[in-house]
Structures are given as structure tokens and as C-alpha cells.
Amino acid sequence: MGGGGQPDYRDEVRRDRDFWCRHQTAINVATAAGFVVLDTWLTLAGLSWWPAHPGPLAWTMLVAQALACASLAFCRRAPLVVVAILAAVTLTISLLIWPGGALVPVSQGIVWAPYATVMAGYGAFLYQPNRRIALAAIAVLSLIVARPWQPSVSVITVGLLRTATGPLLAQYFEARRRLVAALRERAERAEREQHLLAEQARAEERARLAGEMHDVVTHRVSLMVLQAGALRITAPDEATRQAAEELRAAGCQALDELRDLVGILRTAGEDDQAPSTPGLAALVAESTGVGTPAELAQEGDPALASPVVGRTAYRIVREALTNVRKHAPGARVTVQVRYSELGVQLTVRNTAPPARSGSRGGPPGTELAATDLAGTGSGLGIAGLRQRVELVRGTLRAGGTPDGGFCVEATLPAYVPTPEPVA
Numbered sequence: 001m002g003g004g005g006q007p008d009y010r011d012e013v014r015r016d017r018d019f020w021c022r023h024q025t026a027i028n029v030a031t032a033a034g035f036v037v038l039d040t041w042l043t044l045a046g047l048s049w050w051p052a053h054p055g056p057l058a059w060t061m062l063v064a065q066a067l068a069c070a071s072l073a074f075c076r077r078a079p080l081v082v083v084a085i086l087a088a089v090t091l092t093i094s095l096l097i098w099p100g101g102a103l104v105p106v107s108q109g110i111v112w113a114p115y116a117t118v119m120a121g122y123g124a125f126l127y128q129p130n131r132r133i134a135l136a137a138i139a140v141l142s143l144i145v146a147r148p149w150q151p152s153v154s155v156i157t158v159g160l161l162r163t164a165t166g167p168l169l170a171q172y173f174e175a176r177r178r179l180v181a182a183l184r185e186r187a188e189r190a191e192r193e194q195h196l197l198a199e200q201a202r203a204e205e206r207a208r209l210a211g212e213m214h215d216v217v218t219h220r221v222s223l224m225v226l227q228a229g230a231l232r233i234t235a236p237d238e239a240t241r242q243a244a245e246e247l248r249a250a251g252c253q254a255l256d257e258l259r260d261l262v263g264i265l266r267t268a269g270e271d272d273q274a275p276s277t278p279g280l281a282a283l284v285a286e287s288t289g290v291g292t293p294a295e296l297a298q299e300g301d302p303a304l305a306s307p308v309v310g311r312t313a314y315r316i317v318r319e320a321l322t323n324v325r326k327h328a329p330g331a332r333v334t335v336q337v338r339y340s341e342l343g344v345q346l347t348v349r350n351t352a353p354p355a356r357s358g359s360r361g362g363p364p365g366t367e368l369a370a371t372d373l374a375g376t377g378s379g380l381g382i383a384g385l386r387q388r389v390e391l392v393r394g395t396l397r398a399g400g401t402p403d404g405g406f407c408v409e410a411t412l413p414a415y416v417p418t419p420e421p422v423a
Helices: 009-022 024-044 056-074 079-097 116-127 131-146 153-234 238-265 277-289 307-327 366-374 381-391
Strands: 294-299 333-339 343-350 395-400 406-413
Touching (some): 024 116, 056 079, 056 116, 079 116, 079 131, 153 238, 307 406
Parallel strands (some): 294 333
Antiparallel strands (some): 333 343, 343 406
């Protein structure tokens, strides 16, 4: 899991593996070309079977050796064929030297086989699925390189070391590959366990916060509901009884919403069942019913917005209408929502409140109630909305308008991919 701008090691490993896979042919060709040059130069320098007075046969065998070394380009696809070609060329040269006598090397008592046999043994042991066949092919190649029909301790020793070097390197790289794979699997398992522990700690913290919220807030709101119910019964006039009944109903609704919120906190975040875009009409109607005239204008198909985006739009409208009731009582609100395949454009704009524009309006006591409500806010409503909008990769702008009102504009994507849970 990459975090804090640091690259993920799995991405680096994957890039390295992709690089080797894409350039495997070029690497094989370059390796073959390198061994062609190396063995040809060593042969002409007299460090192999090259005679003092080369004739057409010597040059022919030099070309054959170069072609055999070039077959290393197919070492990955046909490792046993490459071993057979190099063994055949080596055996031919050895028989031409002894007992044929057609070639007389400058240096006696050395290995006639080219150094490409090291790479051939490496490829046979690494790329051949059947290890028994690979070992048999390498054994035959070792027999040809060591030339037991011309017993020589130095030749047999050097020849066996040369043919054994490739398989030993292949065994080393294979063991290293398995070790790296095991370490990678262990690291991934540790990351999954860490993620699960973080999820468990988050769930426990959510449950603790839910319990504290339930204990503290429910107690106070319940007292308010009980006192409002008592006032509704004992009030001498109808207006007071009506106000007490509305207060009691609002308190009961607050308790229901608190219960739902506590239930959401006690479950995973993806179980959020907050209202979506279909609930915007109810929000606007509720705002109009409590004295804040609001209009809703929608364009497009609401089904284009995913549930996560719809719930975010609902919260933006709800917070904006709440702020209007707190800070601009009596102002008119216009909610505009435009749905498209590219995203959701949301605008909540309110006019200046009547008191600010010089007129008087609203039911008695509205200004006093609005003053009380304005003092209850935390001042973090817009900041919280901006964080929520950024979580869904959207943008939020909020500020005053030239006519003294306020405007909240949000741009949300139509779809937000959610992370898959770790199995």
C-alpha cells in the first residue's frame, strides 16, 4: 500500500518484470552476439582449437562455431536444441583434432568447447520444464567437453567446471526468485493484516463515538421533549400549546434522526443510507413550510448520479438550507440541479434577508429565533461540506453575491468508484 507519495514496491517489481518480458528477445540476441564475439576472438587468439596454419576446414569450423554460439538467441524457447547444436559442433571439432588429425591446434591440452556452453547449460536447467531431461542433456554435453577419450586431469576438470557453472547459476537465480516471491507474498499478507486491523480499530472507534453521542445527546433532547409535552398540557392559551406541540414533535424527530445516525456510526461506512437526490423535493418543501421560501429546478435524469454522489448532493442542499434559516431568515432560496453523464452541477442561491434589504417580513419572533439558531452553529458546516465533496473528487465554492445574498456551487462527478474490500 503506497502512502504519503511514496511509490509502491509492487509497482516497481511489476515494471521490472514487464521490462524484461517486453525486451526478452533483444536480451537473448545481445547475449548470443556477445558470446559469438567472445568465442571467435578467443579462438583466433590461440586460446582454443585454432591451428597455426588455418585452412578452409578451420575457417569453416570457425563459422560453424559462430553459428552455434548464435543459437543462444533461442535458448529460452528451445534450450535442448541449443545444447545439441553446441555439443555437435564441439564433438566435430574434437574428432577432427583427434583421432582425425585434420586440425592441429596451436595450444594442446586445453578445452576445445566454446564458452557459450556455459550459457547453454544455464538455459537448459532454467527453461526446460523436465529437470531429468535437462540433467541428461547437460551430462552428455559435459562428456563431450571433458573428452574422456583423451584423458587429461586439467581438461576434465576445466570442462566439468565450465558445464557445471551454468546449472549452478540457474539454480541460484531460481532459488532467489522463489525467495523474492515468498518475501513479496509475506509483505502483501502483512499489508492485508494491517488493513484489517485498521478497519477493526476504526469500527471500534465509531462504536465508541456512537455510544457517547447516544448517552449525551439523547438525554438532553429527551428532557426537552418531556418539558415540551408538559407545557402543551399545562399551557393556558392555544398558541403556547401549539408551539409546545411543535417543539415536542421536532424533538421526537431529532431523536429518530439521532438513532439512525448512531446506527450508521455503528456499521461500516459503505452502509450509509442517507437520502439521495429524490429527497431534495422533500427538503425544499420542508424549508418552505417553516418560513423559508425555496424553489427546486432540476434538469436531466437523476438516475445518472450514483448513490454516493446523490447522498453528497442531498447533504449540500440540506446544509445550505439550514444556513439560510440560521443566517438569512425570510430570504428566498433557489436550488438548481443539473444532471448529465459527466457529472452533477448543483447551485443553492439565496437572496438577501428582508431585514437586510430594508423590508420587514416573516412570522413574529422569526428574527429572535434566527439569532438563537445562528449562535448554535460550529462554524464548520461549509468546511465539512468541502471535505465531503473532495472525498468524491468534486469541487465546492461558497461566498456572497453582489445583491447581498449567498451562493453555494458544487460540481460532482456522476460516478465515484469505491474501493473493493480486502478478501
